Amino acid sequence: SDHKEAYNEVGSQGISYTAGVPPVAAAMLVATGEWDTGKMVNVEELDAKPFINLLNKIGLPTRIQDANGDRALEF
Secondary structure (H helix, E strand, C coil): CHHHHHHCCCCCCCCHHHHHHHHHHHHHHHCCCCCCCCCCCCCCHCCCCHHHHHHHHCCCCEEECCCCCEEEECC
């Protein structure tokens, strides 16, 4: 996240944005039932696709940069 863009949007540094948005996205997925938390699991055991898609929608897009170029990651 760009510090200036984050500050302009939320009045805080980029680290606040990158540290705050993912937990909010996770909470949203739990609240809607898209992530089933009926048992104890590590976050790595949950389906990453809805998480990445939600991050893309709420302001922290995921990108891939490799030999094929730079592009958004969407599912």
